[in-house]
Amino acid sequence: MPYIEEEYDVCVVGAGHAGCEAALACARLGLDTILFTVSVESIALMPCNPNIGGSSKGHLVREIDALGGQMGINIDKTFIQSKMLNCSKGPAVHSLRAQADKSEYTRLMRKTLENTDHLTIRQAEVTELIVENEHIKGVKTFSGASYYSKAVVLCTGTYLKARCLYGDVVNHTGPNGLQSADYLSDSLKENGVELFRFKTGTPARVDKRSIDFSKMEEQKGDERVVPFSFTTDPEDVQIDQVSCWLTYTNLKTHEVIRENLDRSPLYSGMIEGTGPRYCPSIEDKVVKFADKERHQVFLEPEGLYTNEMYVGGMSSSLPEDVQYQMYRSVAGMEQVKIVRNAYAIEYDCINPRQLYPSLEFKKIRGLFSGGQFNGSSGYEEAAAQGLIAGINAAMFSLGKDPLILDRSTSYIGVLIDDLVTKENHEPYRMMTSRAEYRLLLRQDNADLRLSKIGYEVGLISQERYDWVVEKERLIEKEVERIQHVKIGANAAVQKILELHGSTPLKTGTTLAELIRRPELTYEMLKEIDSDRPDFPEDVIEQVNIQVKYDGYIKRQLKQVKEFKKLENKRLPEHFDYDQVKSLRIEAKQKLNLYQPVNLGQASRISGVSPADISVLLVYLEQMYRKNKE
Numbered sequence: 001m002p003y004i005e006e007e008y009d010v011c012v013v014g015a016g017h018a019g020c021e022a023a024l025a026c027a028r029l030g031l032d033t034i035l036f037t038v039s040v041e042s043i044a045l046m047p048c049n050p051n052i053g054g055s056s057k058g059h060l061v062r063e064i065d066a067l068g069g070q071m072g073i074n075i076d077k078t079f080i081q082s083k084m085l086n087c088s089k090g091p092a093v094h095s096l097r098a099q100a101d102k103s104e105y106t107r108l109m110r111k112t113l114e115n116t117d118h119l120t121i122r123q124a125e126v127t128e129l130i131v132e133n134e135h136i137k138g139v140k141t142f143s144g145a146s147y148y149s150k151a152v153v154l155c156t157g158t159y160l161k162a163r164c165l166y167g168d169v170v171n172h173t174g175p176n177g178l179q180s181a182d183y184l185s186d187s188l189k190e191n192g193v194e195l196f197r198f199k200t201g202t203p204a205r206v207d208k209r210s211i212d213f214s215k216m217e218e219q220k221g222d223e224r225v226v227p228f229s230f231t232t233d234p235e236d237v238q239i240d241q242v243s244c245w246l247t248y249t250n251l252k253t254h255e256v257i258r259e260n261l262d263r264s265p266l267y268s269g270m271i272e273g274t275g276p277r278y279c280p281s282i283e284d285k286v287v288k289f290a291d292k293e294r295h296q297v298f299l300e301p302e303g304l305y306t307n308e309m310y311v312g313g314m315s316s317s318l319p320e321d322v323q324y325q326m327y328r329s330v331a332g333m334e335q336v337k338i339v340r341n342a343y344a345i346e347y348d349c350i351n352p353r354q355l356y357p358s359l360e361f362k363k364i365r366g367l368f369s370g371g372q373f374n375g376s377s378g379y380e381e382a383a384a385q386g387l388i389a390g391i392n393a394a395m396f397s398l399g400k401d402p403l404i405l406d407r408s409t410s411y412i413g414v415l416i417d418d419l420v421t422k423e424n425h426e427p428y429r430m431m432t433s434r435a436e437y438r439l440l441l442r443q444d445n446a447d448l449r450l451s452k453i454g455y456e457v458g459l460i461s462q463e464r465y466d467w468v469v470e471k472e473r474l475i476e477k478e479v480e481r482i483q484h485v486k487i488g489a490n491a492a493v494q495k496i497l498e499l500h501g502s503t504p505l506k507t508g509t510t511l512a513e514l515i516r517r518p519e520l521t522y523e524m525l526k527e528i529d530s531d532r533p534d535f536p537e538d539v540i541e542q543v544n545i546q547v548k549y550d551g552y553i554k555r556q557l558k559q560v561k562e563f564k565k566l567e568n569k570r571l572p573e574h575f576d577y578d579q580v581k582s583l584r585i586e587a588k589q590k591l592n593l594y595q596p597v598n599l600g601q602a603s604r605i606s607g608v609s610p611a612d613i614s615v616l617l618v619y620l621e622q623m624y625r626k627n628k629e
């Protein structure tokens with residue numbers, strides 16, 4: 001039987017959050033790209049929580065946007081509620097989260113993909129890699145068709161050999177009953193790829209007409225909405241918002257769960273996969289935090305055109321009858337009707353230490369990967385990796401150097417470095433505590449940190465880049481001006497200080513000194529600063545933060561300088577560390593396994609000590625001198 005054979009520059013397997021970003025990046029860089037999915041209707045599907053962003057995840061979305069990705073733009077056009085989280089804390093942890101209309105989110109991403117030049121969408125299951133001499137050549141699909149390409153990006157999410165479980169019910173499907181992908185795992189193993197078996201879970205969806213909201217606390221969105229994308233006009237996101245609702249589990253809920261733990265596939269051993277520590281099921285919460293009398297439950301609308309509500313905080317894989325008892329024990333849900341059961345899903349993914357920080361496989365040139373397939377969890381983590389894997393598949397096809405973001409540039413850099421350098425035996429979720437330079441990596445300055453890179457890669461337009469350069473110039477000029485604005489201890493000044501509960505001045509000072517007072521901001525002092533030009537909101541925000549946190553920012557910049565010293569010390573590829581005699585055995589084993597790209601990455605591998613790094617440093621110096629002779 002004649003099989004279809006086609007040629008492309010890049011094949012992207014998977015149209016989830018990772019695959020969409022990867023395919024758009026390749027096509028927008030002019031590469032002929034084909035995007036595979038088992039179901040076109042599942043493009044950018046949100047099989048779990050109906051929101052984008054949240055603590056540290058909002059940072060990732062802003063960084064994706066600053067590099068020229070799509071997620072930020074897509075959510076700005078399909079959100080139904082938005083909140084800036086952690087506003088009572090410092091700007092490093094301020095993080096945007098928006099409730100999405102799921103079906104609108106999928107519909108708009110599909111429309112964007114379908115109208116992108118150089119991009120072909122194909123509903124077909126990829127079953128096999130085509131590899132020759134450790135170089136990727138393309139993929140094969142279930143029908144036997146072959147698609148040849150210079151690079152391939154795998155973003156298969158939670159579909160590989162997926163099975164969905166609740167109680168003793170097992171469905172060999174992907175999320176939402178979609179077809180699972182059951183063949184590619186075997187082809188990966190045949191090509192020497194090490195796989196993990198991971199698991200995640202989701203709560204039930206319930207009918208909002210069966211909920212008594214009078215027993216819950218309404219959670220409204222922000223009055224003034226801040227957009228995710230730096231390209232979105234803030235006036236375009238000031239919409240009528242829907243509310244979420246807060247209620248709690250109680251002792252009755254916990255009793256129902258404890259009495260039926262033996263029927264949970266999680267506790268009966270039916271589930272083999274490892275689950276995310278930071279996204280625990282309600283069973284896990286009740287067992288692990290047995291002293292807690294209640295856990296928060298958030299009812300979140302899934303969209304404007306549906307009555308389905310997501311029961312946030314109660315993901316589970318308990319049997320159906322127990323799910324009814326459990327959800328109906330919660331205040332306001334006594335009569336609840338379940339539309340979709342809660343369930344757990346198991347799937348194959350890879351051990352990400354097989355990847356370079358470029359997200360290319362060390363053993364198969366031209367093969368890249370992103371998303372849940374790399375052992376992460378979350379739409380935002382997936383999209384961030386998909387973008388980088390897509391950019392680097394494009395760079396590989398164009399014979400250019402890969403884009404590698406280190407930990408001092410971005411949360412994306414932290415995410416990828418943690419995945420490929422640290423031992424991850426459970427789904428990896430981003431958190432602000434993972435970023436050592438988080439005062440520099442704020443969500444508000446992602447454009448200032450990354451737009452230049454997006455522009456150099458070719459995903460950010462000249463016009464957009466020029467605006468960022470102009471914004472930077474305005475900020476620098478204003479921050480400099482403020483240092484020299486003298487403020488006297490006059491009546492007008494004292495009145496403003498009193499208004500904001502700030503200590504009256506005894507002698508003159510500078511505007512910058514006043515802004516550094518915790519209770520004062522650049523905006524509050526505009527009345528006593530007659531020469532101040534008019535600026536857009538985002539410039540005002542930057543000026544305030546850069547002046548207020550000047551000392552801390554300078555300290556972190558010093559730390560980054562130290563960090564870069566090791567980061568810039570490249571290590572040879574495919575190197576046999578057994579040659580470095582004075583290295584400890586454990587270090588030799590780990591370095592041979594991980595093949596770090598630089599001394600900084602080597603220093604973060606568990607089992608490699610600072611003493612080993614000193615040994616390597618001396619060895620590199622000797623090698624360098626020998627090569628010079």
Ligand SMILES: Cc1cc2nc3c(=O)[nH]c(=O)nc-3n(C[C@H](O)[C@H](O)[C@H](O)COP(=O)(O)OP(=O)(O)OC[C@H]3O[C@@H](n4cnc5c(N)ncnc54)[C@H](O)[C@@H]3O)c2cc1C
Pocket residue numbers: 013014015016017018019036037038039042043044045046047048049124125126127155156157158159160175181184200201202279315343344345370371372373376377378379382383429
């Ligand atoms: C039940 C469930 C619960 C979850 N719970 C959480 C949670 O609590 N917290 C959290 O952060 N995240 C959770 N997630 C994870 C979140 O959904 C994912 O992180 C995110 O969707 C990953 O995006 P992705 O692009 O990597 O993969 P997905 O969104 O899974 O997309 C994968 C894509 O690959 C395609 N595909 C796969 N294999 C093939 C093949 N062989 N051939 C062709 N196409 C293929 C599919 O059609 C799909 O388009 C959950 C997911 C599920 C399913």
